[in-house]
Amino acid sequence: MHNENLLLDVQNLRTCFQTDQGEVAAVDGVDFKINKGEVVAVVGESGCGKSVTAFSILKLVSRPGKVTGGKVLFEGKDLAQFSDQAMQKLRGNDISMIFQEPLTSLNPVYTVGYQISEVILLHQKLTQKEAREKAVDMLKKVNIPRADKVVDSFPHELSGGMRQRVMIAMALSCNPKLLIADEPTTALDVTIQAQILELMKGLRNDFNTAIMMITHDLGVVAEMADRVIVMYAGKVVEEGDVFTLFKDPKHPYTKGLMKSIPKIHELKVELESIRGTVPTPSNMPKGCRFHPRCPLAAEKCVEQPPKLLELKPEYFVSCWLHDGGEVNLDDELAKRAASFTGYGAEKIL
Numbered sequence: 563m564h565n566e567n568l569l570l571d572v573q574n575l576r577t578c579f580q581t582d583q584g585e586v587a588a589v590d591g592v593d594f595k596i597n598k599g600e601v602v603a604v605v606g607e608s609g610c611g612k613s614v615t616a617f618s619i620l621k622l623v624s625r626p627g628k629v630t631g632g633k634v635l636f637e638g639k640d641l642a643q644f645s646d647q648a649m650q651k652l653r654g655n656d657i658s659m660i661f662q663e664p665l666t667s668l669n670p671v672y673t674v675g676y677q678i679s680e681v682i683l684l685h686q687k688l689t690q691k692e693a694r695e696k697a698v699d700m701l702k703k704v705n706i707p708r709a710d711k712v713v714d715s716f717p718h719e720l721s722g723g724m725r726q727r728v729m730i731a732m733a734l735s736c737n738p739k740l741l742i743a744d745e746p747t748t749a750l751d752v753t754i755q756a757q758i759l760e761l762m763k764g765l766r767n768d769f770n771t772a773i774m775m776i777t778h779d780l781g782v783v784a785e786m787a788d789r790v791i792v793m794y795a796g797k798v799v800e801e802g803d804v805f806t807l808f809k810d811p812k813h814p815y816t817k818g819l820m821k822s823i824p825k826i827h828e829l830k831v832e833l834e835s836i837r838g839t840v841p842t843p844s845n846m847p848k849g850c851r852f853h854p855r856c857p858l859a860a861e862k863c864v865e866q867p868p869k870l871l872e873l874k875p876e877y878f879v880s881c882w883l884h885d886g887g888e889v890n891l892d893d894e895l896a897k898r899a900a901s902f903t904g905y906g907a908e909k910i911l
């Protein structure tokens with residue numbers, strides 16, 4: 563079925579790194595779509611392949627990494643066919659990005675005002691002077707003090723937090739069709755973080771910009787996202803609308819992630835976490851990659867990798883538990899606890 567709203571279509575994406583142990587896949591068969599104007603959050607613990615996915619989409623994976631399979635379609639066009647030059651143009655226009663490490667993306671030899679103005683002039687018919695005024699305006703919007711002075715600064719003259727805000731101002735200046743933000747506000751303090759999230763929401767509302775938002779902050783997800791993609795060990799394990807996913811997660815990993823939200827409203831800050839750690843690409847478990855950490859793992863999970871199945875319309879999960887239809891995780895856990903108590907499962911779910 564043709565979907566006119568479809569903006570980004572990632573199909574079976576695979577990205578490998580050449581290591582001492584040979585070629586390993588950090589992203590291993592990832593599928594998802596982003597519609598125009600949609601905010602999609604990508605969550606998962608550190609090392610699950612979120613950043614590598616973003617870099618792969620933008621064709622910014624550098625050696626020893628390489629996209630080795632799959633397709634990325636933007637507005638129906640296969641990005642593999644784009645020259646470096648065409649990609650660069652796309653990244654400055656239709657797709658904009660904000661990364662954790664801002665210094666790499668700002669040009670050290672130009673003032674920040676010049677760099678933001680350039681972006682603005684590409685998109686709007688303005689004079690140099692008007693573009694500069696707009697640049698100051700954008701700097702004010704990301705809460706940079708003395709914006710009329712900072713506009714003439716070079717990147718190295720600014721603090722890391724300021725550079726990050728300049729990057730955000732720049733990314734938002736070109737009214738992109740897609741904004742890819744990789745933990746954009748992690749290093750910023752909460753007040754500024756909230757303002758930047760507001761700016762991003764404004765961008766979506768005013769220009770129908772779609773946002774792919776990589777974050778480990780589930781509070782941000784709940785507030786911003788329409789849809790959530792949960793990644794684990796280089797794969798998508800669950801994907802669906804934010805309401806269902808928060809209220810009734812289907813993958814034991816997602817449920818574990820939800821449990822690790824600190825409950826600040828309770829007297830003590832409780833941070834339960836899923837036992838164990840994310841496997842590295844060179845050491846992926848057989849079967850379901852989550853099985854060594856899963857309180858509900860069965861024999862089949864140890865042997866065979868589950869497929870990402872559409873459990874109900876627009877809702878996907880990759881877990882053998884739901885193979886014969888949707889089940890309730892709490893019920894399954896209760897059953898498991900009644901028959902077998904060796905797993906310490908109650909700690910996780």
Ligand SMILES: Nc1ncnc2c1ncn2[C@@H]1O[C@H](COP(=O)(O)OP(=O)(O)O)[C@@H](O)[C@H]1O
Pocket residue numbers: 579581588606607608609610611612613614615625626627841842843
């Ligand atoms: N340049 C690299 N060389 C080798 N392995 C890498 C490289 N970059 C990332 N990886 C590996 O790819 C996996 C996914 O990393 P990443 O996408 O950064 O995770 P996330 O963003 O979810 O925290 C990790 O195991 C990481 O160690």
Ligand SMILES: [Mg+2]
Pocket residue numbers: 612613614744
């Ligand atoms: Mg990352």
